[in-house]
Amino acid sequence: MTDSPLPDLGTRPAPSGSGYSDALPAHLGDVMVKLEGIEKYFDANHVLRGVDLEVRQREAVMLIGRSGSGKTTLLRCINFLEEPTVGWVEVDGLRLQADPLRDRSRRHQEQIRQMRLRAGMLFQDFNLFPHMSVLANCIEAPTRVRGIGRDEAVATAERFLDKVGLLEKRDEYPARLSGGQKQRVAIARALCMGPKVLMFDEPTSALDPELIGEVLKVMEELAHEGTTMIVVTHEMHFARQAADRVVFIENGVVVEQGPPEQMLDAPREEATKRFLRRFLTD
Amino acid sequence: MTVAPIVAQVTAARRGARRRFSAIFAAVWLALIVLIGGGMWIASGAEFEFVLRSGPVIVLQGAGITILVAALSIFFATILAVLGALARLGANPIINAIGSFYVSLFRGTPLLLQIYFIYFGLPQLGIVLPAIPAGVTALALNYGAYMTEIFRAGIQAVPRGQREAAEALAMPEQLVMRRIVLPQAVRIVVPAIGNDFIAMLKDSSLVSTITVHETLFMAQRIGRSAFEPIAALIIAGAVYWTLTIIFSFFQEKLERRLARGDR
Numbered sequence: 001m002t003d004s005p006l007p008d009l010g011t012r013p014a015p016s017g018s019g020y021s022d023a024l025p026a027h028l029g030d031v032m033v034k035l036e037g038i039e040k041y042f043d044a045n046h047v048l049r050g051v052d053l054e055v056r057q058r059e060a061v062m063l064i065g066r067s068g069s070g071k072t073t074l075l076r077c078i079n080f081l082e083e084p085t086v087g088w089v090e091v092d093g094l095r096l097q098a099d100p101l102r103d104r105s106r107r108h109q110e111q112i113r114q115m116r117l118r119a120g121m122l123f124q125d126f127n128l129f130p131h132m133s134v135l136a137n138c139i140e141a142p143t144r145v146r147g148i149g150r151d152e153a154v155a156t157a158e159r160f161l162d163k164v165g166l167l168e169k170r171d172e173y174p175a176r177l178s179g180g181q182k183q184r185v186a187i188a189r190a191l192c193m194g195p196k197v198l199m200f201d202e203p204t205s206a207l208d209p210e211l212i213g214e215v216l217k218v219m220e221e222l223a224h225e226g227t228t229m230i231v232v233t234h235e236m237h238f239a240r241q242a243a244d245r246v247v248f249i250e251n252g253v254v255v256e257q258g259p260p261e262q263m264l265d266a267p268r269e270e271a272t273k274r275f276l277r278r279f280l281t282d
Numbered sequence: 283m284t285v286a287p288i289v290a291q292v293t294a295a296r297r298g299a300r301r302r303f304s305a306i307f308a309a310v311w312l313a314l315i316v317l318i319g320g321g322m323w324i325a326s327g328a329e330f331e332f333v334l335r336s337g338p339v340i341v342l343q344g345a346g347i348t349i350l351v352a353a354l355s356i357f358f359a360t361i362l363a364v365l366g367a368l369a370r371l372g373a374n375p376i377i378n379a380i381g382s383f384y385v386s387l388f389r390g391t392p393l394l395l396q397i398y399f400i401y402f403g404l405p406q407l408g409i410v411l412p413a414i415p416a417g418v419t420a421l422a423l424n425y426g427a428y429m430t431e432i433f434r435a436g437i438q439a440v441p442r443g444q445r446e447a448a449e450a451l452a453m454p455e456q457l458v459m460r461r462i463v464l465p466q467a468v469r470i471v472v473p474a475i476g477n478d479f480i481a482m483l484k485d486s487s488l489v490s491t492i493t494v495h496e497t498l499f500m501a502q503r504i505g506r507s508a509f510e511p512i513a514a515l516i517i518a519g520a521v522y523w524t525l526t527i528i529f530s531f532f533q534e535k536l537e538r539r540l541a542r543g544d545r
Contacts, residue, residue, distance in 0.1 A: 081446055109455075116452040127447030131465045140461065141451035186447075193451060 028244065029057030031090075032228045033078065033119070033197055038087035038098075040073055040252075047073050048084070049252035055197065058226035062239040062260075065249040066275060071232045074249065075199050078230070079119045080112040091118040092196040117145075120195030124202045126182040128174040128189070134161065135170040138189045146193065153192070160188035164218050180211030184218055197228040204235060216242075236279065240264055248272045319516075328513030336504045337517050344497030345521050351414065351486045351496060355421035356479045362426030364464070367433035381430065388427035394488050396420045401492040417489030425482055429475065436471035437463060469540045476533040480526050487522070497521050 033055035040048035047070045055061050063071040076082040077098075078089055084098035096111050129137050138157035142148045148156070161167045164184035166177075174182055183203055190198060200219065204212040216238045223229055223242040233239060239246055239260055246263035248256045248271070256269040267273050369381030388396065401416040411419065440463050448458040490499035497518050505514025 079450055081450060113452045113454060116450055121450040123443060123447060123450075125443055127441075127443040129444065129447070129462055129466075131469065141448075141453055144457060144461065145452050145454075189451070 027226070028059050031055070032057045032059070032092055033230065034088075034090040035074075035078070036088040036090075038074065038077055038089070039085045040070070040077055040082060041085045047252050048077065051087075051249075051252070051254055053247065053254060055228060055230060057228055059244045060223040060227070060229040060231065060242055061245050061247060062243040063230065063232045063247050063249055064234070064236070064239065064275070069249045070252040071249045072201050075121070075201050075230060075232055078199060079116045079121055081121070089115065091115055094118060117193065118196045120190035120193055120198050122183070122186055122190055122198065122200045122203050124205050126174075126179070126186045126206070128177075128182055128186055130174050133171050133173055134166065134177075134185050137174070137185060138192045141189075142192050157188065157192050160191045161185070163191075163221075164188045165214075178211055179207045180214045183207065183215045187215075187218055187222075197230060198222070200229065200231040200233070202232050202234065204233070234279075236264060236276075248275065250275070322516055323513070326510070326512035326516060328510045332508060332510045332513055333517065336508060336510075336514065340497060340500045340504060340514065340517050341521055343495060344500035344518070345525065347414075347494060347496040348483065348486055348521070348525065351417055351421065351489060351494065352479065352483045354418045355425060355486065356475075356482055358418065358422035359425035359429055359478075359482075360475065362422060363429030363433045366426060366430030367437055368459070370430065370434050371437060385427045385430050388424050393420065393424045393485060394491070396424055397488055397492060413489070413492050413494045417486070417492060417494050421482060421486060421489070425478055429471075429478060432471050432474045432478070433467065436467035436474075439470050440466045472537055472540055473533075476529075476537070479533075480529060483525055483529065484522050487518075 031054050033053070035051055035053040038048050038051040038053075039046075049070075051070075051074055053061075053074075063074065065071050073082055077084040077087075078091065080089075080096075083100045085100050087098050089096050089098070094111070094114055096115055099105075099108055128134075129140065132140060135154065135157055138161065139150065139153040142153040142156065143150055158167060158170065161170055164187055166181055166184055166188070169177060169181065169185070174185070177185065187198075203219070204215050207215065212235070216235060219229070219231070220238070220242045223244075231239075231243075243260045245257055246260045247254055248263065248267070248269070250271050256263065256267060256272045263272070264276065267276060366381045366384060369377045370385070372378055397417060397420040400411065400420045401413065404411065404416075444462055444466065445458055448462040453462070486496060487498040490496055490502065493499065501514040501518035502511070505511040508514070
């Protein structure tokens with residue numbers, strides 16, 4: 001495994017991982033997400049060590065790797081829940097440079113908000129707003145952030161709640177829902193904002209085993225409908241089913257990437273083989 | 283052999299034990315009230331006729347003002363506490379220092395002194411407040427300082443994920459605080475605020491010293507003129523106690539309603 005050196009900001013580091021772009025599946029569109037030289041330090045802890053990643057429109061990319069490898073941090077760097085230390089993030093044409101020293105300037109904050117409008121996020125522990133009904137959860141940001149009228153927001157919310165199979169729960173409070181239902185509401189809530197890409201941070205890790213399937217099913221549908229998705233997951237079976245591409249991350253760098261069959265059945269890198277061997281024999 | 287009769291017996295026995303507990307509990311309460319209340323009454327050597335004559339006046343006038351003063355004070359104290367907590371949690375060092383100074387000053391000096399200062403001291407600076415506004419100001423400032431710390435803890439107790447989820451939905455900072463964090467913080471602090479309100483009901487008696495016609499003031503005035511000072515104090519005590527019990531009842535209801543979304 002190679003530690004990439006600190007990238008010179010003026011130049012573009014060579015894409016890391018095995019060459020993927022020469023074998024693009026036909027259904028994919030233009031580049032939707034582009035990460036360049038993302039580095040992240042937590043104090044002295046070097047978590048991301050120069051990550052480059054491109055995600056195309058309609059592509060479903062699964063990030064795999066052991067815990068602590070930096071995959072969650074990478075996701076959180078895309079919508080700036082973590083400000084990267086160095087690097088560029090581009091989503092749907094909005095290009096934003098990491099700016100850890102000026103992260104309180106108003107202009108920078110506004111740009112980060114624009115980035116978040118493009119990149120919706122799902123969390124491991126759902127984070128529905130407990131003091132609001134399911135419907136209120138779904139229309140809160142559309143009405144107050146996007147400025148959409150209430151009627152229209154409700155119609156949109158009902159459409160997406162129906163899509164995740166929970167329309168009849170629209171007036172319930174989150175406390176009355178199971179974990180799987182909560183995560184499906186969270187997906188509907190994110191969709192209501194009309195994001196260009198959906199990011200999932202281990203969306204099924206906090207769920208009881210029997211509830212995982214219902215969430216993965218919704219995600220798989222989204223993937224097959226051509227939603228651009230980046231998913232941090234440990235569900236290898238799901239990755240095989242739904243991923244256009246699997247990306248293996250270790251020690252803060254992309255070690256290897258490729259189509260799921262190749263990545264899961266015939267990885268090239270020793271580190272990937274080691275990870276999968278341990279993971280699949282469990 | 284069926285188990286059903288045993289199950290029924292166990293259920294019945296458990297219900298019986300619960301009833302017995304409640305009955306004894308109530309009996310002890312009643313006995314203590316009769317014993318201590320009666321003892322105090324005998325010690326006061328008062329005529330019962332005094333209660334009939336003066337009791338209603340103390341209750342109608344005094345209790346009304348007590349409730350008014352306490353309610354206004356808790357209202358303004360809550361506003362001060364939210365502002366204080368936001369100041370203490372903010373990144374602005376000037377605002378933060380002002381909040382910190384406020385809390386320190388009003389927690390560090392006696393409430394009675396604050397009441398005196400606002401009523402007797404401020405006029406020296408040309409600020410003359412009538413008795414009730416002065417009393418409310420002092421109570422609100424004092425309780426606002428304590429409640430600042432309660433609200434601060436409440437805001438910090440809202441899980442970080444809530445803020446992050448709202449931020450990920452592109453909500454700006456102020457909206458996150460107003461719509462997501464504060465409503466949940468309020469729910470967390472309601473029991474503590476309720477306690478403070480109960481305490482304030484009784485601390486409001488301190489404003490009798492600046493001639494606010496609240497319960498204790500009325501009791502002292504009437505008791506003195508009727509030569510029944512102790513009996514009047516007992517009536518005042520009963521008023522405060524009853525108000526506390528009534529408020530506790532509503533507080534419990536409110537907490538249950540606010541818990542609707544919880545767990």
